[in-house]
Amino acid sequence: MYKVFVNDKPLFLTSVVEKETDFQLFLLESIDVEQLITKMFNNRIDKAFLYHPDEKQALRLFKDKIPVAKAGGGLVYNKRGEVLFIFRNGKWDLPKGGTEKNEEIEQTAMREVEEETGVKGLKVVNKLQKTYHVFKRNGVYKLKVTHWFEMVTNYDGKLTGQAEEGIEKVAWLKPGEIAPALKNSYENIKLLFEEDSVKQSR
Known part of the structure; x- marks a missing residue:
């Protein structure tokens, strides 16, 4: 099952038909994706499932119905086990x-991490999951597919938020500070920490 976030609400691409309780189920092949996304953005639908018998095909079909933007990002640890x-x-x-x-x-x-935070000396140690979310730019909905990488660095210098990207603050958060921060974060970011929870407990 693939989980796509629309305005931080889950849209599941699934090959399993479940009994509807707190969500709406649509057939992926016949759904007007833009109409569904608009309803989710306007808080008229909180959770939806798009059904297709072949799960991998479901993602391809979904990508055919909405423009795709590819991105890369980093879950970065320093030598003290803090996260950027x-x-x-x-x-x-x-x-x-x-x-x-x-x-x-x-x-x-790696380039984006350095540009947005000023952190250098990055080394990729692990490929993490991809996350999917829908955003709107110039009146057009797009699916952002972000490829995430776990990185490490010994950088101990100044942190500089990229102002033109609207970054107000950059911080190394200690393991105990991560859970409170995630309460004020995005659902797709929380997913990465579910995958990475073993590391957090070290």
């Missing part, structure tokens, strides 16, 4: 951004 966060639009987030022409996605992730 940015604060923007009133929420805690992780550094990420769109890929440039002829750029490998791993390079995108």
Whole structure:
């Protein structure tokens, strides 16, 4: 099952038909995706399932119905086991951004972390899951597919938030500070920490 966030509400791409209780189920092949997304953005639908018998095909079909933007981002640890966060639009987030022409996605992730936070000396140690969310730009809905990488660095210098990206603050958060920060974050960011919870407990 794939989980796509629309205005922080879950839209599941699924190959299993479940009995409807607190959600609405639609057939992916026949749904007007833009109409559904608009309803979710306007808080008229809180949770929806899009059904297709083949799960992998479901993601391809969904991507055919909405423009896709590819991005790379980093879950970055320093030598003290702290995690690099940015604060923007009133929420805690992780550094990420769109890929440039002829750029490998791993390079995108490292470049974006450095540009958005000022942190250098990054090394990718693990590929994490992809996250999916829908955003609106110039009146058009797009699906952002973010490829996440776990990174480490020994950088101990100044943290500089990229002002033109609206980043108000950059901070290394201690393990005990992460859970409170995630309460004021995005659902797709929380997913990464579910996957990475083993590391957090160290």
